[in-house]
Amino acid sequence: MAREYSSATLSPLKMGRWELQPPPLGRVSVVLANFIAVMVFCFYKLNTLDKWSWETVGYRTGFMTVAQLPLILLLAGKRNIIGFLTGSSHERLNWLHRWTARTLWMSATVHMGFWFRSWGRFNYIATKVRTDPLTQRGIAAWSILTFILFATLSPVRRWSYELFFVSHVVTYAGFIAAAWLHAEPEVKMWVWVSIALVVFDRVARWAMMVWSNLAIFSRSSSRSNSPSSSLWANYATFAPLAGNVTRVTIRNPVISWKPGQHVFLFVPALAPFQSHPFTISSLPSDNKIEFLIRAESGATRAILNHAGKWNTTIDSDSTRLVALDGPYGAIRPLRQFDSVVFFAGSMGVTFTMPLLRDIVEGWKGECNGGSVPITKHIHFVWAIRSHSHISWFQKELESLMRDVEDCRATNSKFRPTFEISIYLTSDPHLSATSPSAHGTGLHIQRTPSTASDSSQTTSLSPLVSWEKGLSSKSPVCLRTGRPNIDNIILSTLEVAEGESAVVVCGPSGLSTDVRRNVVSLSDERAVHKGTGAQGIYLHVEEFGF
Incomplete structure (x- = not known):
């Protein structure tokens, strides 16, 4: 209760075109x-x-x-x-x-x-x-x-x-x-x-x-991203991505962190006297820190301009000295929940993706040990404007699906359900009348924001290639429109045998909708009110400060 x-939130206050959410x-x-x-x-x-x-x-x-x-x-x-x-x-x-x-x-x-x-x-x-x-x-x-x-x-x-x-x-x-x-x-x-x-x-x-930036505190004896004689530990490479996004990579960092944490990034050569908070989109096991930074103005725009100017190999002139302040942030370990639902809006995926990868990484360890994982159901929802934005985490998505398939092949007791739903909210390349792609394991559907689960099949030919080589049982489902948040959460709660977690990161509208639906479903199912319905843990990660 x-x-x-x-x-719980009160109804928004509407004043003409303006809407104030309490x-x-x-x-x-x-x-x-x-x-x-x-x-x-x-x-x-x-x-x-x-x-x-x-x-x-x-x-x-x-x-x-x-x-x-x-x-x-x-x-x-x-x-x-x-x-x-x-x-x-x-x-x-x-x-x-x-x-x-x-x-x-x-x-x-x-x-x-x-x-x-x-x-x-x-x-x-x-x-x-x-x-x-x-x-x-x-x-x-x-x-x-x-x-x-x-x-x-x-x-x-x-x-x-x-x-x-x-x-x-x-x-x-x-x-x-x-x-x-x-x-x-x-x-x-x-x-x-x-x-x-x-x-x-x-x-x-x-x-x-x-401590976080001097090489003498580094755990790694070889630093591939910094000069061998440098006292400074952290040097970054910059790569431009679709959607005015820059991938910033720091290899062999000094600091350790947990999934979902963020640091303040300082790039003196590009934005002197400024540091900005960015979520770490990689895991400690990757032996690198990665940020996905969308260009707005000021420092983020300077970073994108630099990434577009230079080649992005590690030994190129794109490498720059950076300073890290952190990590900061805390979230309950999600491996303890029976079911987990992730909602990410656009760049909010930088928060939810490492959390998802951490659970699957736990699955891998449990499968190799022959044990049954605690988390049995995962539904990962990602809403983006264009299909090109999938490239931000294309390799990670492919790796996740292969890891799950390997777990099922290795451990016969492994029965968790794993689903990835990617919603394209405004992609001009989609056609509502083209035939669907077959044999790729990529399920492509057109789902209006107000529609139920039934949807019209569409074509997404530019996306088929990245799915090649994956099993036809791949859990990826690509849809157009906006996610039906209530149905997604409810379908997970109905099969949950223990406490569930709902994690959201994205625009305020998405966070508000998820919050309202979680509260509504919790009240509707009378969670912890004598009905036996299991609890729902909600974590809302917000953009900015």
Whole structure:
């Protein structure tokens, strides 16, 4: 029931062409609990209607405003104790950082309002603003905080991440300075604690970056991607792919990571003074780190331009020194679930593909040992615009299908079901009237977004070649249109003998639809309510920050 409530969302608010999707109720509850707690501490046993108490309210709300700073800065850190204790990574706490900061802005506004209200009785506001340095510093701190509030709204962050990041760092420093100058001596310690938390986070990150990027810490004695005499460990090659995507490869990396984790990538030769988070799309067993980076603007566009300019062999001039900060991110091990359903929208596959490969890798080990795997059902759904995007993970898909076939041939007890559904949402090369491709094991269907499982067969001749050599029992099913999320999840739950996991990464619309369907099916099946229906674990990985 707690899972249902925390993942449930209210109906979207529509204003003309705009649609605002409220956050999940779990997040709303946490934000409201924090806001109510702060307001109670601000006004407890104070009479706001008594004009002689207004300055007391001003003092109390000011102290509470400064006291919130450590929590906000703690949530902003990449390595913080809250994430360690809760098993969450920084990106999954970032929303809480933003909303606690908005609560701080509210208490700061109340603090300023009650002082103005008290001074207003004597027409003293203008005089205080003009002559009192303490008041001037307080107004400066509030003004900077207000700017930060609007500059961190989602449209601004999406418009220019680089500009947002620089402005955020600069305005944060200005706000902390103004807050320290404005605060009373007895509460300055909270400002110092906030500064100490930021310094600790930076020092910890720099220390980890040194360990992650120097060759002396490398586990590999031979480094094929870097000069033999180089002190630096990480050098990357760049290869352009379809859809304005670049494959960045770092061989024999120093760091170890788990599937689904991400790092901050810094390429000084192409984008100096910038680092961006990218999901690692490879497994540790590959002995290389790979990123698939779609070009937008700024650093990602510079990376694509470089990849298109040079040859992409390891010894070519396309090789560049890179720095890694991480890894970050955490997800429950998926090998413990009976059934797993993956949903990926376009580049979201960089998160779901390594998780899928990790489960199949576990299958291989269990098959060789003669044991029966815990995970018995996998359905991997990938929605892309064009068939050319399959090339991003063509080799991995082929390898997965061969591994599953080998497991079935090696271990007679191996009976898990494995299905891959790729949906082409807007590919002009598809024809609704051409005959289907036979003998390739590639099932091609046309499935409208509102249709049921029955669908019309179509042609996909440009894709047939990559499937050659695979068994006719290949689990790949190629469709046009959009996935019927409800049917896909329900079909998996109906055959599940234990707890299931649903993992989604993609655009906000896809994540919202998956979340709603999981909550609806959980309620419909009365999971953990005495019916015997097994639980559903939902993990939503979101783009950006």
